């Protein structure tokens with residue numbers, strides 16, 4: 001039986017942000033995550049550190065939160081934020097009145113803008129649609145969600161926080177009408193752990209309602225699926241948004257060597273087992289192609305999908321503890337709090353408000369929040385960032401697309417003792433390039449096996465699971481060169497490695 005002060009369910013940006021904040025305020029905690037860090041919406045998002053421009057017209061309060069947090073995160077998280085800047089491009093037919101409203105709204109909430117002629121915008125991003133009318137420059141950035149979660153976790157671990165990754169909460173421990181703890185199952189070994197705490201924080205995003213239901217509560221949530229595509233190279237060094245009311249496929253974000261374009265928005269009943277529809281890939285590429293025509297002929301390497309945990313409309317909400325329109329904290333009055341809604345860009349603020357609430361209502365104390373003032377710890381370990389630094393060490397390469405070396409893979413296995421390919425991917429970018437792990441996965445599994453973390457049989461199981469997951473991601477984007485390469489990869493696995501008979 002493990003005893004602590006706070007249990008956090010969910011290792012996305014919100015959960016990891018809460019862990020860092022609790023650590024800096026001296027509160028003991030354990031975090032439970034059923035996958036790796038960022039396994040939910042955090043790892044499936046666009047990676048846009050919003051300037052707030054997207055929300056300026058429709059939701060000024062959320063826009064104001066975004067610009068404030070944007071300025072904080074670029075200061076505290078230099079190694080996971082790329083200060084790309086962003087453009088909102090107005091194409092022929094897009095409303096000029098909306099542009100005026102956009103500029104006024106940004107000005108009102110403190111977002112710096114600069115109106116640029118089409119020619120000036122093309123100087124900045126030469127691949128933009130040459131017939132664009134004009135563009136507005138805003139302080140958007142690109143942010144790496146995996147690194148963000150891991151860096152938040154480092155501060156927590158440095159101060160005694162404990163992370164149970166690959167553990168799924170499946171039951172609550174109840175005592176005298178209150179929630180006294182949780183039971184979690186190790187997804188690799190099946191071992192069950194009981195954890196007890198004074199308070200439980202449900203930061204499980206789109207799974208929030210499921211967790212609340214386990215505890216006998218309901219939550220006012222809508223789930224909205226959004227799908228994105230990834231190109232095999234970078235088509236823009238700035239974030240590109242369409243200057244019109246938010247719609248499908250109107251954002252392109254550069255991230256390391258690739259670009260992410262999305263998204264769609266489709267209401268779903270459950271956050272599990274979702275697939276990207278071919279029609280979604282068509283919508284996103286068509287819309288992205290309007291802003292950057294080369295998008296239509298560029299190789300796509302993958303499509304993926306995530307679920308937004310949206311709040312039901314205010315009029316439907318039954319709880320008046322609304323912290324802001326962007327997110328809400330709910331006290332279930334039995335030892336559990338839920339934190340809902342929000343955005344990756346505002347995760348730090350969400351964590352701050354959550355910890356303020358718990359300190360006041362459960363621990364009866366006030367300790368100042370420091371998460372906005374102190375740099376994220378552990379950034380010095382991100383030696384492989386950016387790509388140019390990786391070019392310096394080209395010995396014994398395991399993943400040619402992302403230049404990941406044997407040393408990188410071994411160091412992750414030694415550091416976190418993992419047997420999961422996904423864990424190595426998130427920490428090194430192994431398998432995230434054009435071949436999507438086609439050539440490097442079996443090499444990395446071989447290293448895990450050499451290190452004695454996995455048996456031969458287990459490694460075949462892990463390989464099969466990885467290949468199935470990989471195929472789900474690349475299938476909607478399979479045509480042209482990507483399809484040709486996939487046939488080669490399939491030949492390797494089926495014929496050389498005899499996977500078919502497995």
Ligand SMILES: Cc1cc2nc3c(=O)[nH]c(=O)nc-3n(C[C@H](O)[C@H](O)[C@H](O)COP(=O)(O)OP(=O)(O)OC[C@H]3O[C@@H](n4cnc5c(N)ncnc54)[C@H](O)[C@@H]3O)c2cc1C
Nearest residue numbers: 010012013014034040041042045046048169205226344345
């Ligand atoms: C398609 C899409 C694009 C987006 N783009 C952006 C963007 O560009 N910028 C931006 O600011 N925001 C963006 N967002 C919003 C943003 O991604 C989310 O608001 C944010 O990441 C939510 O983080 P979270 O930690 O609250 O939830 P999640 O990241 O979903 O974390 C919840 C975690 O709980 C875990 N969990 C669930 N059940 C259990 C259980 N039983 N036991 C243990 N663990 C459990 C899950 O595995 C998951 O890792 C986007 C969202 C989507 C869907």
